Amino acid sequence: MKLKDKVAIVTGSSKGIGEGIARVFSQEGARVVVVCRTESAGGKMAEELGASEGRALYVQTDVTCSEAIQNMIHTTIETFGRLDILVNNAGYHISKNVEETSEEEWEFIQHTNLRSTFLCCKYAIPHLRKTKGNIINISSMVGLVGQPNAGAYAATKGGQIAMSKGMAIDFAPDGIRVNVICPGWIQTPLVEDWFGQQKDEAAARKYIYGQHPIGRIGTIEECGKAALFLACEEDSAFVTGITLNMDGGVTLGY
Numbered sequence: 389m390k391l392k393d394k395v396a397i398v399t400g401s402s403k404g405i406g407e408g409i410a411r412v413f414s415q416e417g418a419r420v421v422v423v424c425r426t427e428s429a430g431g432k433m434a435e436e437l438g439a440s441e442g443r444a445l446y447v448q449t450d451v452t453c454s455e456a457i458q459n460m461i462h463t464t465i466e467t468f469g470r471l472d473i474l475v476n477n478a479g480y481h482i483s484k485n486v487e488e489t490s491e492e493e494w495e496f497i498q499h500t501n502l503r504s505t506f507l508c509c510k511y512a513i514p515h516l517r518k519t520k521g522n523i524i525n526i527s528s529m530v531g532l533v534g535q536p537n538a539g540a541y542a543a544t545k546g547g548q549i550a551m552s553k554g555m556a557i558d559f560a561p562d563g564i565r566v567n568v569i570c571p572g573w574i575q576t577p578l579v580e581d582w583f584g585q586q587k588d589e590a591a592a593r594k595y596i597y598g599q600h601p602i603g604r605i606g607t608i609e610e611c612g613k614a615a616l617f618l619a620c621e622e623d624s625a626f627v628t629g630i631t632l633n634m635d636g637g638v639t640l641g642y
Contacts, residue, residue, distance in 0.1 A: 395464065396418045398422065400478030405576060406478070408610075420434075445468070461515065517563070520564065523552070524618050526611075527548040529639050531548060552567065553629050567618045571634045601640065603636075
């Protein structure tokens with residue numbers, strides 16, 4: 389087991405990419421802290437990962453709130469005694485260009501996606517310094533190449549990438565590695581909902597799949613395995629400050 393006895397916080401881990409990462413980490417021996425706002429979903433996920441045997445923990449957290457994030461870190465340390473891996477996955481998307489986006493919507497996206505990453509890192513770093521742990525920030529291909537009608541979202545995802553590179557430099561002397569995963573189209577409930585909203589779901593799916601040189605979209609399990617590579621000291625001890633494209637090649641012709 390590559391993460392045996394490691395403790396990992398994964399935000400937004402009750403579904404989608406966060407779920408895939410949490411499950412893979414758990415399978416590889418990590419004790420996983422499941423983080424989301426919905427108690428029923430988060431509690432269920434933690435139970436599936438072994439909460440009753442002390443192998444998982446659910447902490448209800450609003451990642452837009454500094455006090456809630458500090459409580460999440462405190463509860464993790466109080467329960468498991470250490471922190472080795474932080475995965476900042478929680479986020480939200482709004483489909484509007486900058487002109488259409490209200491100031492309130494801009495602030496909400498910034499707080500949910502970028503400020504939450506800053507706060508989680510800020511309060512986790514003192515503990516990661518003790519374990520020479522690592523941070524994995526889940527950005528997006530949108531942070532690299534942009535996207536129509538996604539001004540606020542793109543700003544936060546690009547910001548995550550830039551901040552991660554800076555942190556990789558700042559905290560390398562402490563033994564803390566910081567890396568980024570940029571997923572493209574991944575088979576999540578959100579993406580499946582999008583397909584279902586199209587006039588011709590089959591045609592939309594065929595078009596999107598066809599934009600990928602690999603011929604399909606990715607899975608949450610594949611995202612989990614990519615995160616596992618970056619989290620595992622044995623595999624990636626010399627890797628920090630990178631942006632790992634998890635996009636099936638779609639950005640090559642985006």
